[in-house]
Structure formats: C-alpha cells, structure tokens
Amino acid sequence: MSLGIPEKITALLFDLDGVLTSTAVLHRKAWKQTFEGMGQPFSEQDYLAYVDGKPRYDGVRSFLASRGLTPSEDEIRRIGDQKNDLVNLIIDEEGITPYPASVRYLQAAREAGVPIGVVTSSANALRVLRAGNLLDYVDALVDGNVIVTSNLRGKPEPDSFIEGARRLKTSPENAAVYEDALAGVAAGHKGGFGFVVGVDRGNQAAALKTNGADVVVNELDELLS
Numbered sequence: 001m002s003l004g005i006p007e008k009i010t011a012l013l014f015d016l017d018g019v020l021t022s023t024a025v026l027h028r029k030a031w032k033q034t035f036e037g038m039g040q041p042f043s044e045q046d047y048l049a050y051v052d053g054k055p056r057y058d059g060v061r062s063f064l065a066s067r068g069l070t071p072s073e074d075e076i077r078r079i080g081d082q083k084n085d086l087v088n089l090i091i092d093e094e095g096i097t098p099y100p101a102s103v104r105y106l107q108a109a110r111e112a113g114v115p116i117g118v119v120t121s122s123a124n125a126l127r128v129l130r131a132g133n134l135l136d137y138v139d140a141l142v143d144g145n146v147i148v149t150s151n152l153r154g155k156p157e158p159d160s161f162i163e164g165a166r167r168l169k170t171s172p173e174n175a176a177v178y179e180d181a182l183a184g185v186a187a188g189h190k191g192g193f194g195f196v197v198g199v200d201r202g203n204q205a206a207a208l209k210t211n212g213a214d215v216v217v218n219e220l221d222e223l224l225s
C-alpha cells in the first residue's frame, strides 16, 4: 500500500492533538473556559490563530498579547496550570478518541516498515497515547516535557520536529510532517522537511497551505492508495 508521500521520505513525524486523537477539541474547551473565566472572550478563531500547536505557556502569552496584555511570567504560569488542571478533568470525563482514519494510516506505515515519531507540544502526550492505545505505534516521542528539558523552541519554530527526525536517525528533508495546527505546518516548512501534510480539522485548508503545507487532507487515510 502507498502512503502517498514522496519516495525520499524515510520517517514520519505526527503531531498528536488533532492529528492522531480528537483531543485538540478538549484543549480548546479548557482554554475557552480558562480565558473566559478571566473575562476574555475566546473564539475558535482565537484558538486556531494564537494557541493551537504551541507549548502551554506560549499559548497563554500569545493569546493575551493579541489582546494587548503582557502579564508577568508568574501569571502566565498560573493561567497555564489552571488550564492544565481543567483539560485533565475534561479528558477524564470525555476520554480519548483516536481518529480511525489516522489509526489506519499508522497501521499502513507500520506494515510499510517506516519509522514513526510523535512530535507534540503537549506535556500530557504519554497519557493521551496510552489511553488511545497508540503507544505501540510510536518509535520516538518528542513532547512538551522534552521541549522544556532539552531547551527547544516550541512550534512554530522547527526545533521539536528536528529533534524527532534526529531520534529516528534521519534528516528533515527525508522526513514527513503531519500537522493540523498553523504553527505546526509553519514549523515543518521552516525546518525544511521533505513533505508537510496539513490536516484540516477547522475549515482552514487555505491557511494551512499558506503557512507551509504541501498538501491538505481532511483525514489521513485519503493519502493511502
């Protein structure tokens, strides 16, 4: 079966929330409750433009800056941690659902023998991968904890994807990136990755292309043939 990627690609790097699991929706819900609890209206557009795909505190900083606010680092952490408690409660209540089409794609990649990395800004990735029964597919994981301990810059900078490629012993030009966030496709493009797949979960196909996606799909299994 063909994975729908150029021949030069020897490793695959998947974002997690919104690409493999529907947890982006849960993150958005928790962010909305957190910001609106502070009196700041927060739309889906705000999530997609300022928060989606970025490490936790970068998301807080970026959204509040869009409102002309520059809180202290302590305050940014307090807000981000409050949101983290909330998203974990929401995950407990609603559970983790992998996208069936994404699981089909991971399975096809496994059968093709192409190594798989997960590159996510989330520090909750292990919990999500485990609950979604996806851990067996993962050959390398770069998550929000690795980003902090290895001092990497978060998406839209390419550092976390470059680290993912390094862990799979390949170079960016031989690796493909699969992303639903504008910050994520931008990171793939900026890092010189060989193929950047945008996954459109929010009516933003055009924006995914402008930010660096080579192709845009609604579901990963559209690439299979």
Ligand SMILES: O=P(O)(O)OC[C@H]1O[C@@H](O)[C@H](O)[C@@H](O)[C@@H]1O
Pocket (backbone or CB within 6 Å): 016, 017, 024, 027, 028, 051, 052, 053, 054, 055, 056, 059, 084, 120, 121, 122, 123, 124, 125, 144, 181
């Ligand atoms: O707060 P966490 O779980 O470390 O996640 C950070 C970010 O991780 C990204 O994967 C999500 O797209 C964002 O919504 C989220 O804010």
